[in-house]
Amino acid sequence: MNIHEYQAKALLAEFSVPVPKGIVAMSVAEAVAAATSLAGDIWVVKAQIHAGGRGKAGGVRVCRSLQEVESVADALLGSILVTKQTGEAGKQVNRLYVEEGLDIDREFYLSLLVDRETESIAFVVSPAGGMDIEQVAADTPDQIMTVKIAGDAVSVTESGRMAAKLGLGSDQLEAFHTLTSNVHRMFRQTDAAMLELNPLLLTQSGQLIALDAKFVLDDNALYRQPAIAELRDLDEEDPRETEASRFGLNYIALDGHIGCMVNGAGLAMASMDIIQLKGGKPANFLDVGGGVTVDAVCEAFKLLFSDEHVKAVLVNIFGGIVRCDIIANGLLEAIKTHPMRVPVVMRLVGTNEKEGRAIVKDAGLDVRWAEDLDQAAEFAVAAAQWEQASLSRCAVDQSDQTGRGLT
Numbered sequence: 001m002n003i004h005e006y007q008a009k010a011l012l013a014e015f016s017v018p019v020p021k022g023i024v025a026m027s028v029a030e031a032v033a034a035a036t037s038l039a040g041d042i043w044v045v046k047a048q049i050h051a052g053g054r055g056k057a058g059g060v061r062v063c064r065s066l067q068e069v070e071s072v073a074d075a076l077l078g079s080i081l082v083t084k085q086t087g088e089a090g091k092q093v094n095r096l097y098v099e100e101g102l103d104i105d106r107e108f109y110l111s112l113l114v115d116r117e118t119e120s121i122a123f124v125v126s127p128a129g130g131m132d133i134e135q136v137a138a139d140t141p142d143q144i145m146t147v148k149i150a151g152d153a154v155s156v157t158e159s160g161r162m163a164a165k166l167g168l169g170s171d172q173l174e175a176f177h178t179l180t181s182n183v184h185r186m187f188r189q190t191d192a193a194m195l196e197l198n199p200l201l202l203t204q205s206g207q208l209i210a211l212d213a214k215f216v217l218d219d220n221a222l223y224r225q226p227a228i229a230e231l232r233d234l235d236e237e238d239p240r241e242t243e244a245s246r247f248g249l250n251y252i253a254l255d256g257h258i259g260c261m262v263n264g265a266g267l268a269m270a271s272m273d274i275i276q277l278k279g280g281k282p283a284n285f286l287d288v289g290g291g292v293t294v295d296a297v298c299e300a301f302k303l304l305f306s307d308e309h310v311k312a313v314l315v316n317i318f319g320g321i322v323r324c325d326i327i328a329n330g331l332l333e334a335i336k337t338h339p340m341r342v343p344v345v346m347r348l349v350g351t352n353e354k355e356g357r358a359i360v361k362d363a364g365l366d367v368r369w370a371e372d373l374d375q376a377a378e379f380a381v382a383a384a385q386w387e388q389a390s391l392s393r394c395a396v397d398q399s400d401q402t403g404r405g406l407t
Helices: 005-014 030-039 065-077 133-139 154-166 171-191 219-225 239-246 265-277 294-306 324-334 353-362 375-407
Strands: 022-026 043-047 059-065 095-099 103-114 120-126 145-148 192-203 207-212 214-217 250-253 258-262 284-287 312-319 342-352 366-369
Touching: 005 022, 005 171, 005 214, 022 030, 030 043, 030 065, 030 095, 043 065, 043 192, 059 065, 065 095, 103 133, 103 171, 120 133, 120 154, 145 154, 154 171, 171 192, 171 207, 214 219, 239 250, 239 294, 258 265, 258 294, 258 375, 265 284, 265 312, 265 375, 284 294, 294 312, 294 324, 312 324, 312 353, 312 375, 324 342, 324 353, 342 353, 342 375
Parallel strands: 258 284, 258 312, 312 342, 342 366
Antiparallel strands: 022 095, 043 059, 043 095, 103 120, 103 192, 120 145, 192 207, 192 214, 250 284
């Protein structure tokens, strides 16, 4: 689960991590009032959306007067911000964060992740702060250092290695050790999946301050973090993903044309890989899980059939705990309100396989059966391409008819 920058900074402050003074604003008047109450004559107005790259997209503006704060707030609120992470649709800006301006000396990158190989928390640091870390890794990998924390706390030696990589002086070592210890403690106590400070700022007066912050909570730990769970902003989430979560479905929207329904994350990833190998692109990641019900499967099919980007659906179920007849009955329930508007390819193998196939066939549904994943992917890619081509031909025919009607 993601939260907004201002919420992440409030959490950081609770763990004694220095952050700039700032106030959230939901209107232009609130933005001006926030700037008025903050000391200084330079303010930074930041769009609050769940996506990186806001600065390059014009979502972070430096203002040197209250009139400029008012103008920027009016331009940003309600606008659609398109960044590298939002996709072409962008995200609507519904709230702003107004911060005090700071004197910047240097900018660093610092993040914490879970290293599953060593079952430890890892720091990733770089002196190239304020930039896309992926680009830094691609262009200058020597600029990045990963430090895996061996114990339950950051040692002076570990923080010292990171400080050396960042080029911090001896007068900043104690403050840096305190900061890394506090963010490490926060990461552990909040069940975080990722915490990123980009940039971590060194001011001209020698202070280390988290100028920007991104925090991701492990969804599996939501029940242990009720206070953080309340920070969830559903307006920032794909409504399909929100709806799927209500039924215990693991759903992530993608930009392809083949809707996928699979049980098990590993099988889902394998299905998506082979779809791309066959020349297609998955429209989603959808893992129905092990204890799925007919109602949940029904909702999963509704999500796929209602997605206008989906041109074919691939159902790949290896029945173990999940019974194939549950998948079949879920399909029958779904089509009562959401007809099969696109081709459906099914591979049902395992528990109650015969029963599941019989249910679909007895209902007279036009489903293409596949015997293995390779064949299923071929069928789905071909069906999606045919469907897309048909839509293109219809569009051309309509254009021709419109043109003839005008002449």
